[in-house]
Amino acid sequence: MSQRPYSIAAFREAARTLAATGHRLYQQGWSPATSSNYSIRLNAGHAAITCSGKDKGLLEETDIMVVDLQGQPVGDGKPSAETLLHTQLYRRYDEVGAVLHTHSHATTVLTMHWPADHLTLEGYELLKALEGITTHDTRVTLPVFDNTQDIAELSARVDQAMDQGLAHHAYLIRGHGLYTWAADMATCYRQLEALETLLAIELDRRRLG
């Protein structure tokens, strides 16, 4: 009998956390129409991730599966179409323990209406919700990558940008959404909530002119 390459207890806890996270993010309006994907690292070589095409407002523990860090399924299930954007982060940074991806109104309008390849958040107290930031007197630059259906190609572009020192807490994909990552899900959720709130504020401020 072959042994699972991860702890079943760790998987069950991750599946519970991911399902609850989906409910919260759906209620915020940041994960509509089956969009978004979420993951938690299980160990050095595996992550629990949402299966593809699931309604995040109704997400269940059975909608979570395991992939290796090459993005290959371990066991049954069809992993998120964007799995490689998660595994790129887990492979690159040993300290990353959770990844969240959302499709909010604000990230979509900001990246579709303004053609810039980055978006800057500066001077906001809420930036202190991001890992490692201790003052409002700071600037966070989020790279904006053009969207594609070739996720392997996009994950290579993200990796190259990180080689150049870009993308410390999060990045945006044009007309698509936000990816953010942190050491654990509580930190990652806090960071996501801060970023989505600040991006909605940024959109309002630009509308006001």
Ligand SMILES: CSC[C@@H](O)[C@@H](O)C(=O)COP(=O)(O)O
């Ligand atoms: C339903 S449109 C959104 C998808 O194309 C995709 O961007 C997404 O976030 C969800 O894909 P999934 O394969 O369910 O993880």
Ligand SMILES: [Zn+2]
């Ligand atoms: Zn997406």
